[in-house]
Amino acid sequence: MKTLIRMKNNKKKSVFIDGAISSAFIADSIAKHQTKTSIGAHNIFLGQVRADEVNGKKVSAIEYTTYEEMANKKFHEIREATFEKYNLTCMHIYHSIGNVNAGEICLFVFVSATRRKEVFPAIEFVVNEIKAQVPIFGKEVFEDESHQWKSNT
Amino acid sequence: MNITVKYFGVLAELTQCMEETIVFTKSTVIELLEVVYQKHPTLNGKNFKVALNNELVDMGTIVSEVEVALLPPFSGG
Numbered sequence: 001m002k003t004l005i006r007m008k009n010n011k012k013k014s015v016f017i018d019g020a021i022s023s024a025f026i027a028d029s030i031a032k033h034q035t036k037t038s039i040g041a042h043n044i045f046l047g048q049v050r051a052d053e054v055n056g057k058k059v060s061a062i063e064y065t066t067y068e069e070m071a072n073k074k075f076h077e078i079r080e081a082t083f084e085k086y087n088l089t090c091m092h093i094y095h096s097i098g099n100v101n102a103g104e105i106c107l108f109v110f111v112s113a114t115r116r117k118e119v120f121p122a123i124e125f126v127v128n129e130i131k132a133q134v135p136i137f138g139k140e141v142f143e144d145e146s147h148q149w150k151s152n153t
Numbered sequence: 154m155n156i157t158v159k160y161f162g163v164l165a166e167l168t169q170c171m172e173e174t175i176v177f178t179k180s181t182v183i184e185l186l187e188v189v190y191q192k193h194p195t196l197n198g199k200n201f202k203v204a205l206n207n208e209l210v211d212m213g214t215i216v217s218e219v220e221v222a223l224l225p226p227f228s229g230g
Contacts (some may be wrong), residue, residue, distance in 0.1 A: 067224060132227070136228065137227070149163040151225075151227075152226065
């Protein structure tokens with residue numbers, strides 16, 4: 001049963017969302033789990049674009065691009081590794097592509113399990129793996145339309 | 154062999170090119186990069202990794218794929 005759900009998720013899910021991830025999309029995603037009554041614990045991570053200040057200039061948006069083919073492969077591997085490592089019922093990953101303004105959501109990771117113990121380490125693992133493994137590139141655009149390229153630390 | 158070289162992020166900006174075909178007669182990644190550097194001196198000293206077949210490879214790897222991607226530091230999330 002669990003394998004079936006996983007396969008379904010792997011095949012059907014598209015990770016990339018054009019622009020910001022809306023709160024309505026996130027709410028809807030939560031609501032969809034009401035039918036999965038074996039779940040007792042959800043954990044959600046939301047990445048938000050920060051208006052960093054660099055040399056007196058403020059970041060107004062990040063423009064994301066990706067090497068999509070490799071990114072999809074890496075997302076798939078992260079999904080597999082996470083299910084291997086943690087006893088989860090389901091997981092969802094969404095990442096923005098294109099322009100996301102400061103204050104908007106660019107990453108949405110959603111893990112669910114029967115009990116809470118699994119979901120805390122699982123979400124941290126997934127987010128860290130995404131940052132380290134997936135070829136996504138963020139261009140930080142400043143208010144004066146100049147830009148710099150972001151690098152994960 | 155004709156190799157399609159893809160550039161991403163800051164590298165696409167520096168080369169002003171998303172992808173191009175390079176005629177490659179040698180064998181390893183470092184040898185391919187020598188050709189790339191010659192075409193695009195602006196890439197000299199830039200920090201990037203190389204992917205073949207959607208996996209990162211090191212400089213001594215034999216270029217066995219027709220598509221090679223040059224990837225600057227990742228910044229997803």
